[in-house]
Amino acid sequence: MSDQLVFWGLAGFITLSSVAVVTVRNPVTAAVALVINLFLLAGVYAFQGADFVAAIQIIVYTGAIVVLFLFVIMILNLDPEHLRSPRPRIWEHLVLGVVIAGFAYIGYRFLDSLDVGKVASNRLxxxxxxxxxxxxxxxxxxxxxxxxxxxxxxxxxxxxxxxxK
Amino acid sequence: MPIEYYFSLALVMFLCGVCGVLFRRNILFVLMSIELMLNAVNLVFVSGSTFLKNLDGQIMVFFVITVAACEAAVGLAMVIALFRRYGTIKSEFFRILRG
Structure with missing residues (x-):
C-alpha cells in the first residue's frame, strides 16, 4: 500500500513537471521544472533499488546539466521578449494532437502486448x-x-x- | 508495482519531450526537451534492469548520462555561438539550410 502511494505520488509530480518543462513560457521556470522532474526521477530509481543511478542522477543531471542551462540563460542575458515564445498556431495544435495520439497508441499497443509481472520488490x-x-x-x-x-x-x-577574433 | 506502470510513466515523459522538440521555437526549450526524452529512456533501462535482475541496464544509464552531459555542453556552446552570430535563439531565424 505504501509502495502504491510512493509510486503514484512520484509519477504524478513527474508528469506535471514534464508537462511544465515544455509548456511554460519562461526558460528559467522550465529549467526549475526540469530540476524537479530529474530529482523525482532519482527518487523513482532509489525506490527501485538502483541506488548508484539515483546518486549520479542527482549529482550529474540536477547538479551539473541543469545548472549549465541556467548559466547559459544568464550569460545570454536575453530581453524579456526574447525569452518568450510565440503562441503556437491552430494547425500546430492539431498536428500536436495527432502526434500525441499516434505515440500514445503505439505505446499502448506495446504495453498491452507485454506479458510480464511485477518489478521485484526485494532489492538487489x-x-x-x-x-x-x-x-x-x-x-x-x-x-x-x-x-x-x-x-x-x-x-x-x-x-x-x-x-x- | 507492475512494470507497465513504469513504462507508461516513461512514455508520458517521452511524449512531452517529443512535443517540446517539435513545437517549441526557443532552442533552449528544445535542448531541455531532449534531456527529458533521454531521461524517459533511462527510466525504461532502470525498470528493465530491476525487473530482470540484471545490472547491465544501470550501466547503460551511466553511459547515457555521460553522453547527455557532453551533448548538453556542446549544445549550449552552440546556442551561445548562434546568439552571438544572429542575436536570437529562436529556431525560425536559422534558415540557411532552407536555400
Whole structure:
C-alpha cells in the first residue's frame, strides 16, 4: 500500500513537471521544472533499488546539466521578449494532437502486448558494489572511451563558444 | 508495482519531450526537451534492469548520462555561438539550410 502511494505520488509530480518543462513560457521556470522532474526521477530509481543511478542522477543531471542551462540563460542575458515564445498556431495544435495520439497508441499497443509481472520488490543487495564490479570488468573499454568523449566535448564546447577574433 | 506502470510513466515523459522538440521555437526549450526524452529512456533501462535482475541496464544509464552531459555542453556552446552570430535563439531565424 505504501509502495502504491510512493509510486503514484512520484509519477504524478513527474508528469506535471514534464508537462511544465515544455509548456511554460519562461526558460528559467522550465529549467526549475526540469530540476524537479530529474530529482523525482532519482527518487523513482532509489525506490527501485538502483541506488548508484539515483546518486549520479542527482549529482550529474540536477547538479551539473541543469545548472549549465541556467548559466547559459544568464550569460545570454536575453530581453524579456526574447525569452518568450510565440503562441503556437491552430494547425500546430492539431498536428500536436495527432502526434500525441499516434505515440500514445503505439505505446499502448506495446504495453498491452507485454506479458510480464511485477518489478521485484526485494532489492538487489549492494547495488553500487555490483555496478562497480560490472563497470570495471565487462564495460572497462566503453568506460575509458567515454573519458575521451568527455575530453572532446570540453575542447569542442570551448572552441565553439569562444569569441571569434 | 507492475512494470507497465513504469513504462507508461516513461512514455508520458517521452511524449512531452517529443512535443517540446517539435513545437517549441526557443532552442533552449528544445535542448531541455531532449534531456527529458533521454531521461524517459533511462527510466525504461532502470525498470528493465530491476525487473530482470540484471545490472547491465544501470550501466547503460551511466553511459547515457555521460553522453547527455557532453551533448548538453556542446549544445549550449552552440546556442551561445548562434546568439552571438544572429542575436536570437529562436529556431525560425536559422534558415540557411532552407536555400
Amino acid at each position: 543487495p549492494d547495488n553500487t558494489y555490483d555496478v562497480a564490479m560490472i563497470l570495471f570488468s565487462n564495460y572497462l573499454w566503453p568506460f575509458e572511451i567515454v573519458s575521451i568523449l568527455i575530453l572532446l566535448a570540453i575542447v569542442g564546447s570551448v572552441a565553439i563558444a569562444k569569441k571569434p
